[in-house]
Amino acid sequence: MKKKRVYNLKWDKLDNTAQLFPVIAREGMSNVYRVAVTLKEEIDETTLQVALEKVLPHFDVFCMSMKRGIFWFYFEENKNNAPKVKQEYTYPCMFINQYSNNNYLFRLTYYKNRINLEVFHALTDGNGALTFLKEITYQYLRLKHSDVLGSVSNSLGVETSLDTSDSYISNYRKKQKKSYKTKRSVVIKGEKLPINQFAIIHGTMPIDEIKKAAKSYGATINQYLVAVYTWAIYINQLKRKKSEKPLTVCVPVNLRPYFESDTNKNFFVVVTSVFEPVKDDYTFEEVVEIVKSSLSQQITKENLERLFSYNVSNEMNLLLRAIPLFLKNIAMKQVYNASAKANTTTITNLGVMKVASPYEDFIERFEAVLSMSKGQNMKMTVLSFKDKLTLTFSACVRESEIQKIFFRKLSEEGINIEIETNGVYYV
Numbered sequence: 068m069k070k071k072r073v074y075n076l077k078w079d080k081l082d083n084t085a086q087l088f089p090v091i092a093r094e095g096m097s098n099v100y101r102v103a104v105t106l107k108e109e110i111d112e113t114t115l116q117v118a119l120e121k122v123l124p125h126f127d128v129f130c131m132s133m134k135r136g137i138f139w140f141y142f143e144e145n146k147n148n149a150p151k152v153k154q155e156y157t158y159p160c161m162f163i164n165q166y167s168n169n170n171y172l173f174r175l176t177y178y179k180n181r182i183n184l185e186v187f188h189a190l191t192d193g194n195g196a197l198t199f200l201k202e203i204t205y206q207y208l209r210l211k212h213s214d215v216l217g218s219v220s221n222s223l224g225v226e227t228s229l230d231t232s233d234s235y236i237s238n239y240r241k242k243q244k245k246s247y248k249t250k251r252s253v254v255i256k257g258e259k260l261p262i263n264q265f266a267i268i269h270g271t272m273p274i275d276e277i278k279k280a281a282k283s284y285g286a287t288i289n290q291y292l293v294a295v296y297t298w299a300i301y302i303n304q305l306k307r308k309k310s311e312k313p314l315t316v317c318v319p320v321n322l323r324p325y326f327e328s329d330t331n332k333n334f335f336v337v338v339t340s341v342f343e344p345v346k347d348d349y350t351f352e353e354v355v356e357i358v359k360s361s362l363s364q365q366i367t368k369e370n371l372e373r374l375f376s377y378n379v380s381n382e383m384n385l386l387l388r389a390i391p392l393f394l395k396n397i398a399m400k401q402v403y404n405a406s407a408k409a410n411t412t413t414i415t416n417l418g419v420m421k422v423a424s425p426y427e428d429f430i431e432r433f434e435a436v437l438s439m440s441k442g443q444n445m446k447m448t449v450l451s452f453k454d455k456l457t458l459t460f461s462a463c464v465r466e467s468e469i470q471k472i473f474f475r476k477l478s479e480e481g482i483n484i485e486i487e488t489n490g491v492y493y494v
Contacts, residue, residue, distance in 0.1 A: 077144040079131065083235040083379050084333040085189040089133060089140045090399045091441075092187070095262045095463075097162040101436040102196045102417075102450075103183045104204050106429055110177040111211065116152040118207040119175055123149050125223060126199050127231050128191050128331045132170035138392055140189075145170050152176065155183060158265035158489070159461070160438035163187050175203070180431065182207070188333070193417045193435055194321055195331040198227055201422060208429050219425050226423075228329035235334065238326045239379040240372055252315040252411045253304055255444045257464030266491035268460040268470050269434060272477070272484045274451055280480040284355045289416050289449070292458070293318060293340050294358040296414055296447060298351050299472040301344065309344045316340040317413040317443075318362065322375070325368045336374040338365040339410070351476070407441040416449040432457055439463045467492050 081089075088098045123129060131142040147169040155178040163185070165172055172187040173196075184200040191199075202223055209216045223229075260266060274288075281291035293316050300314055301307065322334045340361045342354060364370075381387055387395075420433045434457045435448040445462040460470050474484055 076146070077127075078134075079127075079142040079231070080233065081140055081142065081189055082233045082332045082334075083375065083382055084192075084335070086140065086382070087399055087403060088187065088189040090396045091403055092162065094162050095439070096441060097160055097438045098188045099160045099163055099185050099438050100188060100193065100196070101159045101183055101185045102193060102200050103181050103434050103436070104200060105181045105431040105434070106204075106208075107180065107431050108211075108429070109180055110182060110207075112152055112154065112177065114210050115175070115177060115182065115203075115207055116149075118203050118210055119152060120149045122199070122202045122206050122223075125202070125229060126331065127229070128195060129171070129173055129199055131172065131190065132165055133172060133189065136392060138388060138390070138395075140392070147171070150174060154178065158263060159183070159267060159436045160185060160265060161263065191331055192319075192321070192333045192335050193415065194323065194335075195333070197417065197420065197433070198331060201420075202227055204430070205423065205426055208426055212429070216425055224423055228331060230329045230331055232328075232330050233332060234322065234326060234328040234330045235375055235379050238322075238328070238372065238375075239383070240376050241380065251312055251408045252442075253300065253310060253312045254442055255300065255304060255412060255464065255469065257444065257466040259444075260463050260465055260491065264463075264491060265438075265489075266460075266462045266465070266467070267436060267489040268467065268492075269487040270458040270460075270474055270477075270484045271432065271455050271487070272458075272482050274454055274456045276482045277456055277477070280477070280482055283480075284352070284359075286355055286359055288456075289318070290359050290362055291355070292416070292447075292449060293362065293414055294351070294355040295473055295476050296412070297340065297342050297358060298354050298476060299469045300411065301342070301349065301354065302472050303469045305344060307348050309346050313411075314342040314344065315409060315411045316342075316358075317410050319413070319415045320366060320371060321418070322371060325371055336371055337413075338362065338370075338374070404441065407443075410440070410443060412443050412445055412447070413437060413440070414447040414449065419451040422452075427453070434459050436461050445469065465492070 092098045130145050132145040134143050150169045150171045152175050155176040172190050174185045176183045186196045281288050317337045319335045319337050340358050342357050433450050433452045435450050437446040444464045448459045
């Protein structure tokens with residue numbers, strides 16, 4: 068009889084942020100996001116598969132499947148073959164069933180010139196995913212262009228970190244407790260798209276033009292974009308009228324620069340820009356000042372540490388740790404459902420993408436796409452490469468007036484924008 072091969076499999080804990088995602092993930096709320104790179108040539112599927120197979124073993128974070136324990140979900144080392152690279156066949160950010168994906172929690176697809184990496188958020192955040200995507204892209208280009216890149220080292224980039232430490236735990240400080248916001252916020256309303264449809268609009272623009280516009284208001288690019296987004300929702304949803312409900316924009320903050328971390332796991336917290344329309348007819352300038360004040364007060368090392376330390380303190384509580392997983396899941400769902408009502412939308416800025424100089428001329432742009440959350444029917448991402456910045460709206464509602472107001476406002480401010488969609492709004 069042929070003996071079944073048995074592996075001594077490694078396992079790992081989910082980081083503090085990751086613990087929520089398997090509890091709430093489902094069709095229609097997948098907790099899957101996309102990071103993508105567009106090359107200046109069409110993608111070859113076979114070469115991309117080889118590139119993935121060469122790079123994947125270096126990244127322990129992605130070589131994992133998820134298991135259900137008595138007290139917690141946990142990761143277990145996945146020894147299966149790499150998932151099959153496929154031409155894009157669904158809308159972005161659809162639910163990942165690991166059991167039909169060689170037990171992996173990510174997928175790699177392509178469409179024409181674009182490589183798409185879609186990741187279940189329990190594995191890592193956008194920064195960790197971009198590191199993985201970048202190395203796959205490097206390997207792909209070395210395989211395709213050995214005549215030009217043959218002298219380039221076949222090893223991982225010197226700037227690539229393989230750190231899998233839990234930076235939430237290592238930077239945890241015992242803090243005074245806080246509570247989650249539960250005051251209902253404005254909800255972006257509209258006709259819902261079918262559950263497996265997803266509307267995407269990209270806007271690409273020169274970074275120097277958007278910097279100039281932001282500077283004219285004494286704002287950072289991030290503050291300015293949050294303000295324009297807030298303004299567009301205010302115009303469309305509230306008709307410039309006062310509201311008892313605040314308009315709340317979630318802004319994820321990458322914690323790595325604040326705490327000298329290079330982890331490939333999740334390491335971010337979410338702050339919120341809160342606009343409370345207590346009067347009629349705010350000007351755009353007033354909205355910018357409100358957003359600037361709201362964000363600048365929250366994005367300090369001390370406050371960011373306080374935010375994640377509160378969450379970690381719950382994880383480290385011995386009594387809570389001893390509660391069975393099925394009871395933890397019930398409690399986490401209740402907390403999530405209550406806190407989700409306090410958010411209108413999300414905008415995440417993944418910063419400036421830098422690549423090694425030998426590969427720059429092969430790459431056109433990077434972009435990212437977020438899936439929907441409970442109560443959030445529209446989200447936006449920001450990702451820059453070289454002299455261009457790409458904004459991406461994702462939505463599960465058919466109306467696109469908010470996006471039109473947003474881009475019209477940027478255009479009025481002297482910013483030239485190239486618009487691209489996935490065609491849902493034309494159906």
